[in-house]
Amino acid sequence: MRFAFSDDQLAFRDAFGDLLTKQCTPADLRAAWANETGRVPGLWAAIVEMGVTGMLLAEGDGGLGLSMVDLVLLLEESGRHALPEPIVETAAFGAPLERDPALCVAAGHELVPWADTADVVYTGAGRVAGADASLTPHASVDASRRLFEVSGPFTGADMTAAFVRGVVGFAAQQCGLADRMIELTVAYVKERTQFGAPIGSFQAVKHHLANARLTLEFARPLVYRAAVTLDAAHASMAKLKGDEAALTTARAALQCHGAIGYTTEYDLHLYMKRSWALARSWGDRRHHIGIVAGATRRGSS
Template identity: 40%
Template sequence: MRFRLTEDQRELQRGVRGLLERRFPREALRAAVDAPGRIDRELWRALGAAGFFALRLPEAAGGVGLGVPEAVLAFEEAGRALLPGPLVATHLAAGAVPGAAAGETVVAAVGGELVEWLDAADVVRGDACGAVPLRSVDPLTPLHRVPRAAAADPLAVLLTAAEQLGGAVRLSELAAQHARTREQFGRPIGAFQAVQHLCADLLVRAETARAAVYAAAVTGDPGDIAAARLLADEAAVRGARDCLQVHGGMGFTWEADVHLHLKRAWARAQRNGEVTESEELLAAGLVS
């Protein structure tokens, strides 16, 4: 099975990246960190106008008329940019909740025992009665815990894996850039073998996760989606830790973006229930 992107898919990916670079540059990311829990409604409407939430809706229903593979590419770019907000929940609500497709309505959804952006949402899908606010490790992902866990939506799991993939790819870029420019003992730290190994491991994990996520987007198989989730979570979380190692002490400072990627990776990994659910599903498929 071939997973090479078509030119149209590459153009979509470039278009989403360009949109986010214009509408959500690093300065906007830092401004969002300073104002946690607030949805940028203007940005949300811009995403809606660009078709981000309506990618999979039929053209007859006012959507773009594309499929899951294209949605995965868009969410990969969102993860790379650390775009905040209940993106997955709003995307999945397009066509079912008025205003969601256009970005006029912000939708939150219960995933596992958690719901993200509960207080900022216009509509909440699922049973959020009795929700208790949590202190989230990620300043850009406010969380509530609900007493009744919800079953994970396979497409939500896949789109979250795509976000994790985007984060892992960005971490690989940040590590390589720092290794080329940071000098010690009169030469770039990328000249040292230990740093080279870290950067290589980052890239290998990201590309392995990419293959799994893209494959799951094509097949839609629950086992493939479970594998994509596990590999993407590993690429994002371990990638952030290795990227921190490449950056050294400065990677832990508030001025660096690496720690934001690590915190977001932790938060995403818990979005759709415990990882053991995906492990058990994958194991069952392997032994059957």
């Protein structure tokens, strides 16, 4: 039995990564923080054209007929670039519900990111067409991830399986964010000198980065397992460890950078603040611990 991603899966991830490297640069992120939508002009159309939003749909519905195992690598890559688009909400959560890869879906329990530019919005109250929704804006630590309280003529929807897919997707994004923050920090500590030597040569700095890498390497297998099983408890484990990896890495990265790491002039804050936002989205730590604890009790009874 093969416990590894196929060459085709890795090639799709790399092609998607190439697209984001070209069209979702830190400069593009900064522009998204300041523009009217919080999104990158033209990027969503390219993502849809690549087929990412329809990966989980059958070919008869205009999709690619693939699985969450195929999609999870792309969602991790989207985290590495702090992609300011509702890709998890659409590709993992909404497209299988709507059976239409062309629709842009926004989703959240109470506050919904990018609800102002979505075709369809899902909340804990149900589904509403974007054109029929009434939106109240709320502040967000990530200025590209615009938050809205949504009201409107909701209709009921069974979102149980879709929620699990969304949790796995955001866990993958947290892993991608952690990986990117480690990359930025390693580059910085090689360059920054103190006492005549790169600070990356100091043992205390090495320990910070080793701990960050360790949490990421523990999180990834849980995310990939959850993508295979789509089990609610496995998804919660993945989200817990993905959040831990991203938050641990954010703290380590900020410590290694010093005060410059928190400034808006430096790129680190773009990824750090996204990780903070995602850690409180789609179930916080308490919520997912409860799911894992419940599954553990049932398994031992």
